[in-house]
Structures are given as C-alpha cells and as structure tokens.
Amino acid sequence: MNKRFTTLVAPLAAVLMFSADMARSDSAADLEPYAAKARAAVKTMGGALQTKLKEALAADGPIAAVQVCKTVAPEIAKEQSKAAGMTIRRTALKVRNPDNAPDGLERKVLEDFAARLAAGADANTLEHVEEVTGDGKTIVRYFKAIPTAAAPCLVCHGSAVSGELKETIDKLYPSDQATGFKEGDLRGAFSVTMDK
Numbered sequence: 001m002n003k004r005f006t007t008l009v010a011p012l013a014a015v016l017m018f019s020a021d022m023a024r025s026d027s028a029a030d031l032e033p034y035a036a037k038a039r040a041a042v043k044t045m046g047g048a049l050q051t052k053l054k055e056a057l058a059a060d061g062p063i064a065a066v067q068v069c070k071t072v073a074p075e076i077a078k079e080q081s082k083a084a085g086m087t088i089r090r091t092a093l094k095v096r097n098p099d100n101a102p103d104g105l106e107r108k109v110l111e112d113f114a115a116r117l118a119a120g121a122d123a124n125t126l127e128h129v130e131e132v133t134g135d136g137k138t139i140v141r142y143f144k145a146i147p148t149a150a151a152p153c154l155v156c157h158g159s160a161v162s163g164e165l166k167e168t169i170d171k172l173y174p175s176d177q178a179t180g181f182k183e184g185d186l187r188g189a190f191s192v193t194m195d196k
C-alpha cells in the first residue's frame with residue numbers, strides 16, 4: 001500500500017468506525033425503554049407459569065402437571081400478551097411442542113445464548129433486543145434466556161423421565177425433543193414482539 005493512500009485512508013477508517021459505534025450505542029439506548037417493558041412482562045409471565053407449575057406438581061404430581069403445562073402455559077402467554085400489549089412466547093432449540101419451534105431470528109439468538117453460556121456467562125443475565133423493519137413497519141424483538149433449574153424442571157425435561165410420566169408426555173407430544181437437559185443448560189428463551 002503506498003504511503004499517501006495510508007495517510008488518507010487510516011483517519012477516514014477511524015472516523016467511520018467511530019461513527020458506526022456511535023450509531024450502535026444510540027440505537028441500543030433508543031431500544032432500552034422497549035427492552036425494559038418486555039423484561040417486566042416476561043418476569044410477570046415467568047412468575048405466573050412457575051406458580052401454576054408448582055401448585056400443580058404439589059397438588060397432583062408430575063403426570064397431571066403435564067396437562068397443566070399443555071393447557072395453562074399457552075393460556076398464560078395469551079393473557080400476559082394481551083395485558084402487556086405485546087406478543088410473548090416461549091421457544092427453544094429443542095422443543096416439546098412443535099408450535100414453540102424457533103423462527104430464523106429466534107434460532108440465531110438461541111444459538112448465541114448457548115455460546116455465551118458455554119463461555120461462562122450467567123444465564124440469568126442473557127438477553128437481546130433488536131429492531132426489525134419489514135412490510136413498511138418497524139417492530140422491536142426482545143429475547144430472554146430460560147435456564148434449566150434442577151427442581152422442578154428436570155422432572156419433565158431431564159434425563160431420567162420414565163414410566164407413566166414419559167408415556168403421558170410421548171402421547172401428548174409425539175415429536176418431543178425436550179428431555180436430556182442438565183441443571184444450568186439453556187432450556188429456551190422468552191421471545192417478545194412489539195410495535196415500535
């Protein structure tokens with residue numbers, strides 16, 4: 001590379017890199033109010049799901065609780081979505097219910113969460129927010145990792161799911177992929193979509 005080219009281009013490249021950084025941090029700050037709303041809605045929905053699940057497990061045991069997960073989880077998602085004015089769903093790389101299979105961006109984010117987790121990140125802090133423009137409108141998509149806890153998750157998502165519980169799950173979900181998880185694994189993510 002000749003000297004004149006370097007003296008011209010290097011400062012220009014520095015300016016361009018700097019402005020790209022600025023644009024990125026501006027848009028992250030711009031999206032934070034949306035992320036804050038989504039974070040709060042996900043917390044409420046996660047709490048409601050855990051409460052129902054724990055009640056069902058304590059009252060009737062895991063086999064009956066599978067039914068509760070099947071009917072109550074989608075109901076809670078619908079209710080919370082309506083209350084918060086956004087769409088909230090759960091997704092995963094390995095799903096029990098095929099309706100929860102990830103779309104392109106969800107898959108990309110889940111793979112990124114899994115990589116960050118493997119690199120030592122704390123699963124409870126993994127989140128991602130981005131703006132998506134298409135069909136003449138702009139939406140905001142927010143994602144929050146769902147880690148696998150030992151209790152109660154492994155009862156139905158661990159490696160030792162067997163007997164009547166396994167039969168019940170297989171009957172309701174013939175294409176179930178959501179077993180074999182270990183404590184601390186990425187189980188999935190909440191996925192939120194809202195208008196900007």
Ligand code: HEC
Binds near residue numbers: 091095148149155
């Ligand atoms: C009683 C059994 C049971 C327990 C315990 C349980 N799950 Fe599930 N889980 C299910 C069933 C059934 C579904 C499918 C729900 C549906 O049809 O939408 C499911 C679905 C999910 C999904 C949505 C993605 C998918 O695979 O379809 C996530 C995420 C999830 N569970 C996470 C957890 C976590 C985290 C815990 C522990 C806090 C947990 N589950 C405990 C039975 C259980």
